[in-house]
Amino acid sequence: MDFNDTPEEAAFRAEVRAWLEANAELRGPEDGGGVDLGELVDDETLSAAKAWQKKKADAGWACIRWPKEYGGRGATAIQGVIWNQEESKFKTALNIFGIGHGMCGPTVMTHGTPEQKERWIPKLLSGEEVWCQLFSEPSAGSDLAGLRSTAVRDGDDWIINGQKIWTTGAQFCDWGILVVRSDPNAVKHAGLSYFVVDMHSPGIEIKPIVQINGGTGFNEVFFDDVRIPDANRLSEVGNGWAVAITTLMNERASIGSGGGRAGIGDLLRLAQEVELNGAPAIEDSGVRQKLADFYVRSKAVQYTGNRTVSALSQGKTPGPEASLGKLVGAVLIQEIAAYGIELQGAAGVLNDHDNTAHEGSWQERYLGIPGLRVAGGTDEVLRNIIAERVLGLPPEARVDKGIAFKDIPTGPPSK
Amino acid sequence: MNFDFSDDQKLLQQTAKDFLEEHSPLSLCREVLESDAPYSQSLWKGAAELGWLGTAVPEEYGGAGFGYLELAVVAEEVGRALAPIPFSTSVYLATEALLLAGSDEQKKRLLPKLVSGESIGTAAFTEKAGQNGVESVEARVDGGKLSGSKLPVPDGEAADVAVVAAQGGKGLSLYLVSLTGDAVEREAVRSLDPSRPAARISFEGAPAELLGTEGDGAALAGRVLDRAAVLLAFEQLGGTQRAFDLTREFALQRYAFGRPIASFQAIKHRFADLWCEIELARSNCYYGAWALSNEDDELAEAACIARLQASRAFDLTAVEMLEFYGGVGYTWEYDCHMFYRRAKSTSVVLGNPASWREKLISRLEADRAA
Ligand SMILES: Cc1cc2nc3c(=O)[nH]c(=O)nc-3n(C[C@H](O)[C@H](O)[C@H](O)COP(=O)(O)OP(=O)(O)OC[C@H]3O[C@@H](n4cnc5c(N)ncnc54)[C@H](O)[C@@H]3O)c2cc1C
Secondary structure (H helix, E strand, C coil): CECCCCHHHHHHHHHHHHHHHHHCEECCHHHCCCCCCCCCCCHHHHHHHHHHHHHHHHCCCCCCCCCHHHCCCCCCHHHHHHHHHHHCCEECCCCCCHHHHHHHHHHHHHHCCHHHHHHHHHHHHHCCCCEEEECCECCECCCHHHCCCEEEEECCEEEEEEEEECCCCHHHCCEEEEEEECCCCCEHHHHEEEEEEECCCCCEEEEEECCCCCCCCEEEEEEEEEEEEHHHEECCCCCHHHHHHHHHHHHHHHHHCCCCCCCHHHHHHHHHHCEECCEEHHHCHHHHHHHHHHHHHHHHHHHHHHHHHHHHHCCCCCCHHHHHHHHHHHHHHHHHHHHHHHHCHHHHHCCCCCCCHHHHHHHHHHHHHHHHHHCCCCHHHHHHHHHHHHCCCCCCCCCCCCCEHHHCCCCCCCC | CECCCCHHHHHHHHHHHHHHHHHCCHHHHHHHHHCCCCCCHHHHHHHHHCCHHHCCCCHHHCCCCCCHHHHHHHHHHHHHCCCCCCHHHHHHHHHHHHHHHCCHHHHHHHHHHHHHCCCCEEEECCCCCCCCCCCCCCCEEECCEEEEEEEEEECCCCCCEEEEEEEECCEEEEEEEECCCCCEEEEECCCCCCCCCEEEEEEEEEEEEEECCCCCHHHHHHHHHHHHHHHHHHHHHHHHHHHHHHHHHHHHHCEECCEEHHHCHHHHHHHHHHHHHHHHHHHHHHHHHHHHHCCCCCHHHHHHHHHHHHHHHHHHHHHHHHHHHHHHHHCCCCCHHHHHHHHHHHHHHCCCHHHHHHHHHHHHHHHHHC
């Protein structure tokens, strides 16, 4: 048992560190950040993000786990973790490539033809092109395979109609990964196909959706007779579900790897700064008990992440166990944020940069976190995954198996 | 980074597991629970022969000279078996107190007997309800003679030597006291978990020998409790995992409404949540073991988070176990209550969760001030 790097890991970390120090500024304790709450991405943020990615790509530090032939460095999983750990200590541009690099790239690399990889991967890596994920629909979220957007073959093209929703970043993306129904007569999961769509195609309309925190990180995307060349299809017609699973597995791996950012350090600081019943809140035994519980859990999530890293470093691939990080972590961040507001007493009602403790960051966090509990698999979906795939408990009883998709019962359309 | 046990340590763990599966089935725990015997003598002898009692004791005092990582994996197995032996008290409390503060002479005299199992040690800190450590101790030592009464003393009936907290000339101190003399009166008291029973012990002028520095009792007891907390957390982890595995098997084969109860989402999701709690506990335990084996400054914090999360996981799992078994879970005949008892008993025996939370926050404050 050893928390320290092996000599090889330490050498790699030093190399990473040296490059970062030469090219970015270290993050201070007051710089906060970490949790992406889906802020509006304006042009300035966008070009800064692309510029940082380009800089990394030029120096060979972009998507380091990807093969050398596409511009990566074929790094090991543990090296990937070391890079992420070090990069997060620096003030860098907002990462708008999470979906592209975490999910789209790996899916194209797994299922794409050599021509497809050649076309898409290098520019995805260098940040020249930004990607989004067009999976969810108004009537298909957790039950993704219930999606209804259609693809109809027309010569060398496919014609797409329907609607996607919650598409993060669609407004500034160049490409999207898209799952659609190519055969409504087949059973649910068998009728799907998977495409890469040019987001600038005629017939695509993007409408931002306002989140509860006022941000517009995600969008509705409407498809009206949008043409996609057959050359942009990944894997066979009707095999879309298998490809989608590849994407979702990668999503879990990238979301789960965060952790450790629950905000407990900030909460301890806040409890020292504010009063409760006329004395520093930190002196109140009820507050102390609560803080201790948060602390125990924050550390447990962090060390569970360390165990995953150890497994990676031994060459193992994390499986569905990685769902723990998001399931426990998101609830914890939410509870800590709520308590951060409560500690401010009646002033907790404020959400004003200049007049609120810690510049209103607790209120912002509180309003941002519910999205994290839903995105990338809700708590309930993650519990199902753990119960079935980790613990081997029986699958849900289902009423949608073995019948044609068009015959499956549905609720009224959502407003 | 390698946040895991080594292959050798895992092998040691497997050996311990195999041994306990054969020699400490749950029926052995039940036997002790149902009888007046305070522990299983045959299992104690077996554990001693395997060298477990001296796992982390240097060879010069008769031990195996391994470290705390080895002791931690053995502890996990002792916990998984609900082994009815005074392992935690004699090894994590008495032996550790001697290793921490004993003079060379004291170690040479007492450790070999503790390691061989010939002697059983315990710690007698608390005196009445509401105490969690050595706060408000009233027992006194005057002219080397101890007077006072201790309750509960874990394994107080089985033990023959105790580390006792008492007020000395220079304030609170720890003393080594033989429990076999005339001036010591022991009374068995009914315990929540009779497979790990406690006793009341009264001292009326019993000879007491100073352990460590006089007046240093509170700090020393704190250090002993930190070490014991990490090791007991491994026992709790083992017990939790066993309860979880048994409950999972039960839920898979018990049918209601034409399907296994394990297929109901209300049950599945609670299994998923328990699994998370156990994994979180395992992570904090590993960190505790690492801090303990490195004599690290971080042990003070690591002990708190390991103990708190392991207690929580065990408590929650044992409670759900009884619920998921249905009516049979509430019977004396089924084993569920042994886990239910062990979980609650271990969550308070070294001090309740509230006291460890308070310790954790004080320590974090001290760190931040430093
Ligand atoms: C901030 C944010 C960003 C997102 N970004 C994207 C994106 O970029 N691309 C994209 O495609 N999607 C995106 N999503 C969509 C996200 O994947 C879905 O919202 C999510 O999968 C849930 O689907 P839903 O909203 O349709 O809710 P539903 O599936 O209708 O769920 C409603 C409730 O029912 C519960 N439920 C559903 N099924 C079960 C079950 N089997 N057992 C128990 N309970 C169940 C859910 O847990 C939930 O509580 C994003 C969502 C958010 C909030």
